[in-house]
Amino acid sequence: MxxxxxxxxxxxxxxxxxxxxxxxxxxxxxxxxxxGPHRGDMSCSNLAHGFAACGPSAKDALATDVxxxxxxxxxxxxxxxxxxxxxxxxxxxxxxxxxxxxxxxxxxxxxxxxxxxxxxxxxxxxxxxxxxxxxxxxxxxxxxxxxxxxxxxxxxxxxxxxxxxxxxxxxxxxxxxxxxxxxxSGMSNPVKAKVRERFAQGEIGRDELLKAESLSYHxxxxxxxxxxxxxxxxxxxxxxxxxxxxxxxxxxxxxxxxxxxxxxxxxxxxxxxxxxxxxxxxxxxxxxxxxxxxxxxxxxxxxxxxxxxxxxxxxxxxxxxxxxxxxxxxxxxxxxxxxxxxxxxxxxxxxxxxxxxxxxxxxxxxxxxxxxxxxxxxxxxxxxxxxxxxxxxxxxxxxxGPAASHDEDVMRTVDNPFAPTGGITVMQGNLGRAIIKTSAVAGAHRRIEAPARVFSSQEAVIDAFKADELNRDVVVVVPNNGPRANGMPELHKLTPSLSVLLQRGYQVALVTDGRMSGASGKVPAAIQVTPESKLGGAIGKIRDGDHIVVDCMTGELSVAVADDELEARGCIEFDDAPSAEHGLGRELFALFRNNALPAEEGAGPALHG
Incomplete structure (x- = not known):
């Protein structure tokens, strides 16, 4: 072919x-x-250090480079x-x-x-x-x-x-x-997901949740x-x-x-x-x-x-x-x-x-x-x-190996795929560039237009969910989670709560300069937004009530705010924003945070120029 x-x-x-x-x-x-390597060209001291702990046969082999x-x-x-x-x-x-x-x-x-x-x-x-x-x-x-x-x-x-x-x-x-x-295989993944959603809604306690997690990761x-x-x-x-x-x-x-x-x-x-x-x-x-x-x-x-x-x-x-x-x-x-x-x-x-x-x-x-x-x-x-x-x-x-699938609910071939295109789309608009994983997003949720609700952290999102403040169409925006801000953590902890909102019939999406994990699921999530808020990106200029479009099909990621107004806004600062500077070793990684590349360039420090 x-x-x-x-x-x-x-x-x-x-x-x-x-x-x-x-x-x-x-x-x-x-x-x-x-x-190199040419062990035979090393000094005797170098080589002796290199195989000092080896057994006699390995020493002989390395000493003679055979x-x-x-x-x-x-x-x-x-x-x-x-x-x-x-x-x-x-x-x-x-x-x-x-x-x-x-x-x-x-x-x-x-x-x-x-x-x-x-x-x-x-x-x-x-x-x-x-x-x-x-x-x-x-x-x-x-x-x-x-x-x-x-x-x-x-x-x-x-x-x-x-x-x-x-x-x-x-x-x-x-x-x-x-x-x-x-x-x-342990507890099936759909059953595990359902248990997590029930816990998020307060229907079960921690003991039952831990039991389910332990049956999954066992x-x-x-x-x-x-x-x-x-x-x-x-x-x-x-x-x-x-x-x-x-x-x-x-x-x-x-x-x-x-x-x-x-x-x-x-x-x-x-x-x-x-x-x-x-x-x-x-x-x-x-x-x-x-x-x-x-x-x-x-x-x-x-x-x-x-x-x-x-x-x-x-x-x-x-x-x-x-x-x-x-x-x-x-x-x-x-x-x-x-x-x-x-x-x-x-x-x-x-x-x-x-x-x-x-x-x-x-x-x-x-x-x-x-x-x-x-x-x-x-x-x-x-x-x-x-x-x-x-x-x-x-x-x-x-x-x-097999030339045909043994279970077409799980695996298919090019002539009969689950979808004609891959599961990752680049988003672009006046909010910058982002990535969205669409392979698990249902057709009804592939275009979300809704007012923004901006949060300082994923914990603040969960608190709002528990207080029933998110029972409406909403685009949840979580800035200040890019590589320069705090090392770009995954916000996968949000998945159960946002999934519940979808099940309640609301149009829901997530927009963040942080990451979601490989477990990104049915909630449309425009992630890794670049430029990040820490570097003055437009995601940090969104305010509660701004109208957001997240369109998986066209790749549009935009906020309905005039360019001059968006430019004039400063990036939001939260009084309750968690510190990324200290605790659990985070102080050791200031050099990495301060030199991190944008997400589209790899997100870490430039180790190799």
């Missing part, structure tokens, strides 16, 4: 836009590869379910790397914080910037220059983008990513709804950085361990010069076409709006310049192929059973909506990712 014209044009535009920055990045990677050395960089901790399974991975990887002719060393750990724990709490204001801390931590781990390849272990929201940004600074090395997989593994964490994993396959079919295999299974060991073996293999004279370097895998493939995966699956920031930053780390217009133009031709909560009732385990990533990639390739001519950790060509792994006897093997 010929490549879709829009896909081709967007890719070419990105290539042209990135010509200078990409050339500079590749020149730096070529220079880094030319100079075996490639694989760095392990892990986001393990045992508090967070998604990362707890990584406890066992280093031992498996070391054993498998040795069997494959290499050595593996645990090079360093990175933090991993969970938005599910910090949601609605002060710690959430560190969440976005943790991505950049993770990138820096990855750089510290790899900067010892002892390594010929790397394996990165991470799953959730900021962790994978942070690992990507950090490891792309070492793009002269082969790098492969290994996930932990989702927990098995074991090691990633949360099973299709939020940012699982969007991460899908995009890694679409970009060719995972072993094929590895994203949604549950932890604690023989297949999960086998795929982890296979990743270690592949890292060793990739560190050797290939037959064509090129090692499979990360800088060769993450190029303009693979980034576009990742965006197609995000859009076709109805994935997380967080990646409209994260992947701008990731691409920039590889010298590639993308923006929201690229997302929007691709969204216009990429159909929606998955209905997974919050965009449906199924979870990612059901998604995998219905056909999963293999079916999506096969269908999109057949329709000319993906680039097949890319390098991946599996070899040349994205078609490797139409295969699914299985255990045959005691060995790991792959077979062709």
């Amino acid at each position: 010929a490549l879709n014209t829009v896909l081709h044009d967007v890719t070419q535009r990105i290539i042209e836009r990135s010509r200078d920055t990409r050339a500079d990045y590749l020149a730096r990677m070529n220079e880094a590869g030319r100079h 075996r490639p050395n694989v760095a392990i960089v892990s986001a393990y901790n045992d508090m967070l379910s998604a990362h707890q399974p990584f406890e066992d991975y280093p031992a498996w990887i070391k054993e498998a790397a040795w069997a494959a002719g290499g050595v593996a060393q645990f090079a360093g750990g990175t933090p991993a914080m969970c938005d599910g724990v910090t949601q609605g709490q002060p710690g959430m204001e560190l969440s976005l910037f943790s991505r950049d801390v993770i990138a820096l931590s990855t750089g510290v781990a790899l900067t010892h220059n002892m390594f010929d390849a790397a394996i990165c272990l991470g799953v959730c929201d900021k962790i994978v983008p942070g690992l990507l940004i950090g490891s792309l600074a070492f793009g002269h090395l082969p790098v492969i990513f290994a996930p932990a997989g989702p927990m098995t 074991s090691p593994g990633t949360c099973t709804f299709y939020g940012t964490a699982n969007s991460n994993q899908l995009m890694m396959e679409f970009m060719g950085l995972h072993m094929a079919g590895t994203s949604f295999v549950n932890p604690g299974t023989p297949l999960r361990r086998a795929l982890t060991e296979a990743a270690a073996g592949r890292a060793v293999e990739m560190s050797h010069v290939a037959d064509d004279g090129k090692a499979r370097r990360m800088c060769d895998i993450v190029d303009e076409k693979s980034v576009v493939n990742g965006l197609v995966g995000l859009l076709s699956s109805g994935g997380s709006t967080n990646h409209t920031m994260h992947y701008v930053a990731v691409a920039r780390a590889a010298g590639i310049q993308i923006n929201w217009d690229d997302f929007s133009e691709l969204s216009s031709v990429v159909p929606l192929l998955a209905r997974v909560y919050p965009n449906g009732v199924a979870d990612v385990n059901h998604m995998r059973a219905a056909g999963g990533i293999q079916l999506m990639i096969r269908s999109l390739l057949d329709a000319g909506l993906l680039h097949d001519d890319v390098m991946t950790v599996e070899g040349h060509g994205l078609h490797h990712y139409t295969k699914e792994p299985f255990i045959e006897g005691d060995a790991l093997a792959w077979r062709e």
Whole structure:
């Protein structure tokens, strides 16, 4: 199938836009590869420090430079379910790397914080910037220059983008990513959502709510709804950085361990010069076409709006310049192929059973909506990712994945999609630019025209809801939540209350310069509004009663106030606005807040120029 014209044009535009920055990045990677790592060129003191803790065999191998050395960089901790399974991975990887002719060393750990724990709490204001801390931590781990390849272990929201940004600074090395997989299915997501709504209305107490939440998040593994964490994993396959079919295999299974060991073996293999004279370097895998493939995966699956920031930053780390217009133009031709909560009732385990990533990639390739001519950790060509792994006897093997959906309520193909376009739209108007996720928004709610009600915080919104002040058509506006203001926290705590207002028959939307998570649902939410209020953006000049238009179909985001009046207004200041300066470590991140880029440029500090 010929490549879709829009896909081709967007890719070419990105290539042209990135010509200078990409050339500079590749020149730096070529220079880094030319100079190292050469353990044999290190001083004896350097090298002795580098393998002092190794066993005799590994010491001999590293001293003589006869075996490639694989760095392990892990986001393990045992508090967070998604990362707890990584406890066992280093031992498996070391054993498998040795069997494959290499050595593996645990090079360093990175933090991993969970938005599910910090949601609605002060710690959430560190969440976005943790991505950049993770990138820096990855750089510290790899900067010892002892390594010929790397394996990165991470799953959730900021962790994978942070690992990507950090490891792309070492793009002269082969790098492969290994996930932990989702927990098995617990309480169904629609039932959980209903319990949350009943709690928001005061119909049940905290004990019943906690019981429901514990039945939903109940074991090691990633949360099973299709939020940012699982969007991460899908995009890694679409970009060719995972072993094929590895994203949604549950932890604690023989297949999960086998795929982890296979990743270690592949890292060793990739560190050797290939037959064509090129090692499979990360800088060769993450190029303009693979980034576009990742965006197609995000859009076709109805994935997380967080990646409209994260992947701008990731691409920039590889010298590639993308923006929201690229997302929007691709969204216009990429159909929606998955209905997974919050965009449906199924979870990612059901998604995998219905056909999963293999079916999506096969269908999109057949329709000319993906680039097949890319390098991946599996070899040349994205078609490797139409295969699914299985255990045959005691060995790991792959077979062709399904060519048709096993459940068309959950997964479909390009010829019969859930919607003809992707789930993310760029909003624009006199309020600036924003992102809205439309894949779960019903047709009746895709154009909202209503008076504004402006709040200092999401807690103030919830208080107004409980006081029955929002029982009307309303656009809830929450400014002062951009990256410069307070680190751009997610405002997902608002979802239950605003969902109840929709169910009561009111026209409701949210407008904020903050974020919603990958769990953005049925309430239309124009988020990441840029410029943010802290920088004088028009969102900070909205007043109670101003007439707001949020139109998912046309992309209009506007306030019915004359330009000269809007210009003359100052940004609103609240007497009850919570401080973002101190408490729970927030004082440590002033440097990040003060240097954060706008949302469309990645939202974090410019780590790579």
